[in-house]
Amino acid sequence: MEVRKLGKTDYNIGVVGFGGIPIQRLDEEEAVRLIDLARKEGINFIDTARGYEASESLIGIGIRGTREHWTIATKSMARDYESMKKDIEISLKNLCCEYIDLYQCHNVRTKDQYDQIMSTNGAYKALDEAMKEGKIKAIGITSHDIGILGNAIETDYFSTIQFPYNAVERQAEDLFKKAKERNIGVIVMKPLAGGAITKGNLALRFILENPNVSVVIPGIDRIEQVAENAAVAKSFIPLNKDERQALEKLAKELGSKFCRRCGYCLPCPQEIDIPTQFLMEGYYTRYDLKEWAATRYSSLPKKASDCIKCGKCETRCPYDLPIREMLKNVTKQLG
Structure with a gap:
């Protein structure tokens, strides 16, 4: 599997990772089987979150005995110091780990949230302390707002960013380029545009053509997905003209009805998010x-x-x- 360095971290990771949100609906036996198969296929980056219900715990069980193979990323919606400190301990317990490779501020939506995280008693303080204590190895940030991540990469606080990117949602390409220039890892979520792109092979190949992407994390909840996803990274083939045109056609068709979560529609007078x-x-x-x-x-x-x-x-x-x-x-x- 092709390997890329995850920004300023010491981690060399396979370009296709394991998105952990869908496994929350699986039973323990099936989840463990998927994780073990992913390891055997060469996948070594796995992403989850405190908010993904049983996902952290299932991953913790699934990686037993193979911890050193994995680069584990999780994240928390906590914005203040005490809440983040508590969530870090819960994640460590759920994942059955002495340390977590990458802990991310999850879905930072607004400048106010970002400012709170970075304040004197904000969540970042807890992450920084945990890193000094060896409980986490690197700190990242995820968002659906380009402006938030654009500001974040201008600092030295974060090792990675995570943002949606696919053939339909390409608005972050300049952001990714700047992140790579600043040696910040780029984690791509929503590679299938929330399921709008049904041809996973084409979707992943499109993303991996971008040299500024460190890893893409398609959600996995079926056995066949593991081998299919890994195969893309094992023998990468650039898109041909017909495949590229097919994705461009899909993007055009979705353009009039597909929310890219840029947030420009806000604020709503009725306070609807x-x-x-x-x-x-x-x-x-x-x-x-x-x-x-x-x-x-x-x-x-x-x-x-x-x-x-x-x-x-x-x-x-x-x-x-x-x-x-x-x-x-x-x-x-x-x-």
Whole structure:
């Protein structure tokens, strides 16, 4: 498998990793089997999060006896010092590890959240302490906002960034280039555009053509996915003209109805977190995480059904999405 260095860390990782969100719906035996097969196929980077329910614990069981093979990444939504400190300890326990290779600030949405994380009593302080104590080896940050990560890579605080990237969502290419120049690792999530791209082989090959990408982490929950994903990295073949045109056609077709979670539609007068509505819908309809997505959706303080159809969001959307109709569909799917 092709190996790339993960930014300023000491880790050399296979370019195709193991995205750990979908295994939360598997039983222990099946999850362990997937993880073991991934190891045998040469996959050595695995990504999870505190918010992925049983994912951390299943991975902890799955890597027993093979810990040194893996570069383990997890993440937390904690924004303050005490919450992050607590989450680090929970992750260590769940993953059955003495240390975690990469701990990330998860889904930083706004400048206020970023400022809180970096404040005197913010989450970063807990991460920095844990790194000095040897409990974590590197610190990263994930976001759906290019501006947040653009600011982050101008500092020396983070070893990695994680952002969606695929044939449909290409807005981060300049960000990735700048990150590579600053020796910051680039982790690609949502390689299949939330399931909108059905040809996984083409999707992964498209991403790996970008030399600024360190690793791509497709979600894995089936045996056949492991070998298929690993095969792309073992014998990489650039896209041919027809394959590239097929992806370009798909991107064009999705352009009028696909939320890229840039956040320009916000703030909503009704305080609806519009991108999150579409994110939960994607998990519900395309990732087969119906119960998980429905539970997350039900906990949102404002839902798609609260839309009063004022249309202000649509005037801000750089992709001219029919957001009001899309929110109506979210209500239809998730209630």
